[in-house]
Amino acid sequence: MTSNGDRHEVIVGGTGGQGVITIGYVLAQAAFSKYKHVTRFPIYMGAMRGAAALITVIFSNERIAAPILSNYDNAITMEPGTFARFKAGINPGGKIVYNSSVIKDAEKGETDCCFYGIPVTDLAQEMNAPYLANMIMLGAYREITGVLTEDMVKDAMKYILTSEGKGDRLKINLEAYDKGASYAKG
Amino acid sequence: MTSNGDRHEVIVGGTGGQGVITIGYVLAQAAFSKYKHVTRFPIYMGAMRGAAALITVIFSNERIAAPILSNYDNAITMEPGTFARFKAGINPGGKIVYNSSVIKDAEKGETDCCFYGIPVTDLAQEMNAPYLANMIMLGAYREITGVLTEDMVKDAMKYILTSEGKGDRLKINLEAYDKGASYAKG
Amino acid sequence: MAKFEVEIKQSACKGCGICVTVCPSNCLEIRESFNQAGYYYPEPVNMDDCTGCGACNKLCPDFAVTVYKYKKAG
Amino acid sequence: MAKFEVEIKQSACKGCGICVTVCPSNCLEIRESFNQAGYYYPEPVNMDDCTGCGACNKLCPDFAVTVYKYKKAG
Amino acid sequence: MSETKRIMCTGNDAIGHGALAAGCKFFFGYPITPQNEIPAFFANNLPKAGGTFVQTESEISSIQMLVGAVAAGARAITSTSSPGYSLMQEGLSGAHAIELPCVVVNVQRGGPGSGSIATGQTDYNLATKSAGHGGCPNVVLSPSSVQECHDLVQLAYYLADKYRMCTIVLSDAIVGQSAEAIEVKTLDFGELPEKNWAIKPSGDNNNWPVIMDTYMPFTYGGYFPRMKEKWAKIQENEVRVESHLMDDADIMVIAWGSTARTAMEAINWARKDGIKAGLLRPITLWPFPEKEISEAGKKVKSVLMVEDNQGQMVYDVERVLGGKDKLSFIGIEKRNEPGGLGLLYPAPILEEIRRLAS
Amino acid sequence: MSETKRIMCTGNDAIGHGALAAGCKFFFGYPITPQNEIPAFFANNLPKAGGTFVQTESEISSIQMLVGAVAAGARAITSTSSPGYSLMQEGLSGAHAIELPCVVVNVQRGGPGSGSIATGQTDYNLATKSAGHGGCPNVVLSPSSVQECHDLVQLAYYLADKYRMCTIVLSDAIVGQSAEAIEVKTLDFGELPEKNWAIKPSGDNNNWPVIMDTYMPFTYGGYFPRMKEKWAKIQENEVRVESHLMDDADIMVIAWGSTARTAMEAINWARKDGIKAGLLRPITLWPFPEKEISEAGKKVKSVLMVEDNQGQMVYDVERVLGGKDKLSFIGIEKRNEPGGLGLLYPAPILEEIRRLAS
Amino acid sequence: MNEEAKEILHAPNPMHQAIIPPHFCPGCHYGIILNCFMEALAATDTLGKTVLITGIGCSMVNMHYIKGMSGLVALHGRGPAVATGMKRVLGKDRLVITMQGDGDASAIGMAEIMNAAQRFEKLTTIFLNNMNFGTTGGQMAPTTLVGQKTATTPEGRDCETQGFPIHMAEVMAQMKGVVFSYRGAVNSLKNFAKTRKALITGIENQLAGKGYSFIEILSACPPNQKIKPADGPRFVEETMAREFPLGEIKNTEKPC
Amino acid sequence: MNEEAKEILHAPNPMHQAIIPPHFCPGCHYGIILNCFMEALAATDTLGKTVLITGIGCSMVNMHYIKGMSGLVALHGRGPAVATGMKRVLGKDRLVITMQGDGDASAIGMAEIMNAAQRFEKLTTIFLNNMNFGTTGGQMAPTTLVGQKTATTPEGRDCETQGFPIHMAEVMAQMKGVVFSYRGAVNSLKNFAKTRKALITGIENQLAGKGYSFIEILSACPPNQKIKPADGPRFVEETMAREFPLGEIKNTEKPC
Ligand SMILES: Cc1ncc(C[n+]2csc(CCOP(=O)(O)OP(=O)(O)O)c2C)c(N)n1
Ligand SMILES: Cc1ncc(C[n+]2csc(CCOP(=O)(O)OP(=O)(O)O)c2C)c(N)n1
Ligand code: SF4
Ligand code: SF4
Ligand code: SF4
Ligand code: SF4
Ligand code: SF4
Ligand code: SF4
Numbered sequence A, B: 001m002t003s004n005g006d007r008h009e010v011i012v013g014g015t016g017g018q019g020v021i022t023i024g025y026v027l028a029q030a031a032f033s034k035y036k037h038v039t040r041f042p043i044y045m046g047a048m049r050g051a052a053a054l055i056t057v058i059f060s061n062e063r064i065a066a067p068i069l070s071n072y073d074n075a076i077t078m079e080p081g082t083f084a085r086f087k088a089g090i091n092p093g094g095k096i097v098y099n100s101s102v103i104k105d106a107e108k109g110e111t112d113c114c115f116y117g118i119p120v121t122d123l124a125q126e127m128n129a130p131y132l133a134n135m136i137m138l139g140a141y142r143e144i145t146g147v148l149t150e151d152m153v154k155d156a157m158k159y160i161l162t163s164e165g166k167g168d169r170l171k172i173n174l175e176a177y178d179k180g181a182s183y184a185k186g
Numbered sequence C, D: 001m002a003k004f005e006v007e008i009k010q011s012a013c014k015g016c017g018i019c020v021t022v023c024p025s026n027c028l029e030i031r032e033s034f035n036q037a038g039y040y041y042p043e044p045v046n047m048d049d050c051t052g053c054g055a056c057n058k059l060c061p062d063f064a065v066t067v068y069k070y071k072k073a074g
Numbered sequence E, F: 001m002s003e004t005k006r007i008m009c010t011g012n013d014a015i016g017h018g019a020l021a022a023g024c025k026f027f028f029g030y031p032i033t034p035q036n037e038i039p040a041f042f043a044n045n046l047p048k049a050g051g052t053f054v055q056t057e058s059e060i061s062s063i064q065m066l067v068g069a070v071a072a073g074a075r076a077i078t079s080t081s082s083p084g085y086s087l088m089q090e091g092l093s094g095a096h097a098i099e100l101p102c103v104v105v106n107v108q109r110g111g112p113g114s115g116s117i118a119t120g121q122t123d124y125n126l127a128t129k130s131a132g133h134g135g136c137p138n139v140v141l142s143p144s145s146v147q148e149c150h151d152l153v154q155l156a157y158y159l160a161d162k163y164r165m166c167t168i169v170l171s172d173a174i175v176g177q178s179a180e181a182i183e184v185k186t187l188d189f190g191e192l193p194e195k196n197w198a199i200k201p202s203g204d205n206n207n208w209p210v211i212m213d214t215y216m217p218f219t220y221g222g223y224f225p226r227m228k229e230k231w232a233k234i235q236e237n238e239v240r241v242e243s244h245l246m247d248d249a250d251i252m253v254i255a256w257g258s259t260a261r262t263a264m265e266a267i268n269w270a271r272k273d274g275i276k277a278g279l280l281r282p283i284t285l286w287p288f289p290e291k292e293i294s295e296a297g298k299k300v301k302s303v304l305m306v307e308d309n310q311g312q313m314v315y316d317v318e319r320v321l322g323g324k325d326k327l328s329f330i331g332i333e334k335r336n337e338p339g340g341l342g343l344l345y346p347a348p349i350l351e352e353i354r355r356l357a358s
Numbered sequence G, H: 001m002n003e004e005a006k007e008i009l010h011a012p013n014p015m016h017q018a019i020i021p022p023h024f025c026p027g028c029h030y031g032i033i034l035n036c037f038m039e040a041l042a043a044t045d046t047l048g049k050t051v052l053i054t055g056i057g058c059s060m061v062n063m064h065y066i067k068g069m070s071g072l073v074a075l076h077g078r079g080p081a082v083a084t085g086m087k088r089v090l091g092k093d094r095l096v097i098t099m100q101g102d103g104d105a106s107a108i109g110m111a112e113i114m115n116a117a118q119r120f121e122k123l124t125t126i127f128l129n130n131m132n133f134g135t136t137g138g139q140m141a142p143t144t145l146v147g148q149k150t151a152t153t154p155e156g157r158d159c160e161t162q163g164f165p166i167h168m169a170e171v172m173a174q175m176k177g178v179v180f181s182y183r184g185a186v187n188s189l190k191n192f193a194k195t196r197k198a199l200i201t202g203i204e205n206q207l208a209g210k211g212y213s214f215i216e217i218l219s220a221c222p223p224n225q226k227i228k229p230a231d232g233p234r235f236v237e238e239t240m241a242r243e244f245p246l247g248e249i250k251n252t253e254k255p256c
């Protein structure tokens, strides 16, 4: 059972260097302009690059109870470790958007949810910039879920990337977003 | 009502420099060889010479409850401050042995206890050694109350004065004890 | 002819480039290859100049470098 | 003839003898007198030699010493 | 500062925003995870606001610098996390002795020892039972959301100044590291007395000196009776709780801080199953909501205490309920992983509610 | 050390005698009144006994040196008084994290702050409720006589080593500064396990290193369940109380430490008036004698709690009795003088007993 | 002698709160240091601008002895931290002075004083070196001489197991934020005057925002140094100053 | 090339616990320091006699990285106190070494390290100077350079309000109990070798009961010094060593 009404919840996971936290930050920032309540909570599973990092983002016009969830409606995962974890936690009817470049055999098993594989590593490699995989994933995710609007998300990208001191790389990141979005559109 | 049986309780008070703590130490030490239970507790009312100092000594073959007493059977006081205090705390039928050199008008009032004035300051002056007033008082006190024996007390004096590094003054202290004892005998 | 060989344990390397910097003979270079954790590790490029000094080994913070010496023939 | 006078506030004195020690002219001495707290306080003994230097005043830890100067006649 | 600004920020940043809104001008603190955003916030923002940021050499120093600034009448703050809060115990005790309105933020990590940087609620006893030696209680406020970080730090200043009493904002890593949409504005709780007790050089005080003495002569005859009165007044007037779905509840869940939000999530799910569960969340941990818990306790069939620790508040709840009959507890042992990075998620709470309902 | 020697000494010296009798070889401590006789004792006696006396630079350092020595498997000790005990909180929390059997003596003075050097029992909450952050309880032993100082410090070593748990001897200035006739001897409480957990260089340990880590990864999944079990075992087996004239008592006086002796004096006087008063004295403050108090509480008409503080144990007693109905309290406010040098004498206790009897 | 014909040449310091006699032991130099400090305050006319922060030790109640002195008794060793907080609030035109014993500042409070210097606080510290912990009954301090008998060194401080006396004025001088470091004494009129001058420098430095000033003062402590009170001045000269040389250790321009 | 015809000339340090890769950031010199320390242990054959006490900081888990090293992670700043307790128990033939960050030893732990030196403890301290608090995300440390930007000095350390970098090796050298004080680096083969020699001296001093040895080592910390990892060696040379000169600061005979 997924959430009622306008509530949207998503968990994003990957290894430290993959920029998953940024995905969460952008989604939360985008939601901030439209929703009354927004919460995001990052979890770092270790200090080192390579250790898993997760971020939960929830937005709603109703009050949000917990910022951490045992089960969630949507998940984004960049690598196998968090894929396995999220598969166990996804709500029936929920969506998992995953990096099909590295999560090859999406063992969908008995899980009652929808899987969307996006080969973001390969797509990033095409752009000759492995670090863009996260924004490609973001574009695909928005397209698949239809949550928020492209403009909102792109505005939020501007805000977050600038505040992270990556303002100079904004253009290529927006291109990456588009690449992901059009891949998802098919 | 004073204590039953073989229990003896005494509070000794004066100003810091007057050696009252030593009186208490000697009495407790003397009692240690004869009584199963002995307790002594000193109270310093300030760090400075001139501030009051008290010591309570109790010995008994029965268990001793508190080392501090609201009321006591016997009191020794070297100066007016503690005299007033002890008068208020003495048990009916108790004994107050006081320094009559400086506590001139022993306002015995309605108190139901016995007063014994010993001019220890003057007696010490006679010996040309003001610091001996405490041992003169001790001699008088033992004589008046008949508690312990002279030998026990003198042995204890040896022990305590030696441990306080005043072993070289032992002889004159014993003489002071004798002076107090004979004064009390009359 | 190279007298020495340098081996980088790729999985341990964090791509810091210290070995590259401290090599007095510019024998190492970071190129395109990266390991599972995403670090670009160095590759020996100029081994003929290698003196076997061991700087790359001793100053690698991640214990990733081994320097070998070829035994003289015979 | 003494030009200076030293006054010891007996009640404040702790009989430390510092004034006695530091007086360059040996004007002060601790004798038989003691105060209520039992401290033997110093007494001026040799005031003709007093130079009014003030050491006894400044170095008394208990603010017990006053040094006076006699006004010249007329 | 009285206009309202909607922003998105972390609970730690919200502490900073709230303190600035309350007129705080001095920050003294030492780095420690998971509260490092707080000193960073003040380092970035206080100088602009005409205030002073001082990085201290330790938490002992933090509390002592705070004492110096607060004794001089300033609104000031320090923040730390659990090990640092332990180090402040002597200083807090000293601040109570001279009744200084110190505001201290503790963004808890897991104890004991250097513990776990993830999160935890293991400082409940230390925060509520005794400000170091002496047995003086602190006022302890527990935020469960980012907005509340912002609001309660302002309330902390108000209560501290109103009662001349040390006040602790007892946050945790989940609250501190979450970012949420909040409204920033200065909250008005009412008038406060002048700080005419503050230390000034005598030349600034009509030539009267002001002396604060943490030492002798300590007059218990005056001190503890005065404290008793003050503490009773606080217990009477300053208890704050949040109730959620308690009106018809059969099961009362008691939880505080971030764990209360987690519990609320579980309760919301339980309600979907038709289970009448409700939440009672102490906002003031001291004064402890004795009346509220005892009254609600009489109405419900069972009480479930949830804390991200080994069971600390449960002791106080048991005392108020007058026994353990209705009471059960789940805590840190139900985290999702045994390691220091595990968290207490809604699922085990929901499970326990279901067990109680069946 | 197994022969018995009768001596007259202070409670503070008796701590020293007891520790030597228990085989303690290391003292680490910082001066503070009213426990200065303890470091002086060890400075004089440890070197003669082949041990080591180290004067530390602070109480923080005292507890950390103790940690170092105890981690290496030694029997060691530190002693302090209230403000110093506050400073040890982080260290104690760290010692709990790695389960070190540290023995710490706190000869209480009055808090809060620098407080009063006379005496006090104001550290009850801090000692019993939480060893710093983390909420771990210490075993807390409360001597009320000089003999008991000597005995309980030995028991402290036994319990600490048996359970690998920090143990506090919570004395006070009256007990510490009184001198009484006592018997010095080594007490035998039974066998103890080998300290095979102690740190040794690997060369001294069959080339196996031993590592103690107060930091990550802290495994709560293992730690708190293990602690719960340990704590429950201690609560089950190690409670100690003294009962005095309780068999036929109508009025139960609960008091601890030196105040228990003062209360006993008052009770003895009350008995002379025909009032059936009795004393229940917790010797272990943690584990708290819940069963003993609850059972005795059912038999008596009223319960009078007496502590030389503002009322700290009374909170726990109320919890055990299930309410305040029978319970009254007198404390530090009844000292004979308002200043820091006042004491709680038998008279006001007797007066209160009489009031309860009438 | 004619009473009317004399005038006061040296009066007891009028700043001294005569109704509260100092609690110091007979012959303690702390009273002299108090006098010297008050003279420095008078010379700079700064009493009304000053807050005195004491540590825990025999000097802790000194603000009570100075008429019109505001102050705060900090917890043991924490004076420089309290003073930092207070000074940052009161601002550069107000004086915040810490007075700390050797135990207070160099044992438990070492981190606070070193780091106040490291932060370049504009503070002035009066460090009272009596080579022991006076208040608690004469235990070893970090300043205790090798061989010196104290309550915790009954056989004398053994350097092999208990170390060497710390030279605080030299240690503080290592800190760039310390612009003035001085060691004085009050055992003679000459040393009294020099120490007063050092105190004046310390006060002026703070008001000029120049940096941290540290003034160590050697003090007799007769009961714990086991000397006769009257021998204090000589003891300071012959025993203490031999280990701890008197004079200016550092006096530099503002380092930034 | 013939595989069989080569021999290992420089192998990764065999004492390194290869199954636990160091958690240090890319380019952190702590790994090099670890290597240097292990070489010193090997050269003196002392691993089996040693207990390593770390503070809280990026070096805290180092005992886990050394095969066969016993150790204890002390609370933040308290290493020298824990080490004192441990050394007093283990005795003179065992080595107790503390490894502490600059924040650990010169901020919160200043009292402990100074007083361990004051007591003449026979300890060896390795002080890691990376000019910031690495673990907590790069805040100012007492060692931070004037002008250096950190998480708590966003505009750069302002000396007027935040003071000057502390020179620990020089401060420690002021203590009589410190017989050896050295500042090294591991940014070049030459400095690595010198630092190893200093570590060996520190180890030998302790086993000889000579006194306290203090070895400061400058370290690059790329993320917080805001440099590229590969630039670390140059940064140490050109920026750090300019403020903190390399070399021997003190090396004396046993003072008693
Ligand atoms: C935390 C703490 N530990 C210990 C004490 C006890 N104490 C009071 S004063 C003092 C030391 C005094 O020595 P010093 O600073 O040299 O001052 P002095 O008395 O010699 O002037 C100590 C240890 C205390 N008050 N607080
Ligand atoms: C009492 C306490 N305060 C604060 C912290 C947080 N903390 C952990 S490491 C650290 C400082 C690290 O800096 P440094 O010692 O320089 O080591 P580095 O990480 O730079 O190697 C701090 C403040 C702590 N663990 N304990
Ligand atoms: S051994 Fe020396 S010369 Fe050869 S690659 Fe390594 S650093 Fe370069
Ligand atoms: S020094 Fe080591 S970690 Fe760094 S790039 Fe070279 S091999 Fe990799
Ligand atoms: S003024 Fe000088 S010379 Fe005169 S008595 Fe005093 S110290 Fe001696
Ligand atoms: S210096 Fe002062 S206190 Fe000492 S003896 Fe002279 S007058 Fe008395
Ligand atoms: S103990 Fe020493 S410092 Fe303290 S007042 Fe007495 S003489 Fe002065
Ligand atoms: S933060 Fe700095 S010191 Fe810590 S591991 Fe990273 S580079 Fe090394």
Ligand SMILES: [Mg+2]
Binding pocket: G057, G101, G102, G103, G128, G129, G130, G131, G132, G133, G134, G141
């Ligand atoms: Mg001193």
Ligand SMILES: [Mg+2]
Binding pocket: H057, H101, H102, H103, H128, H129, H130, H131, H132, H133, H134, H141
């Ligand atoms: Mg560092």
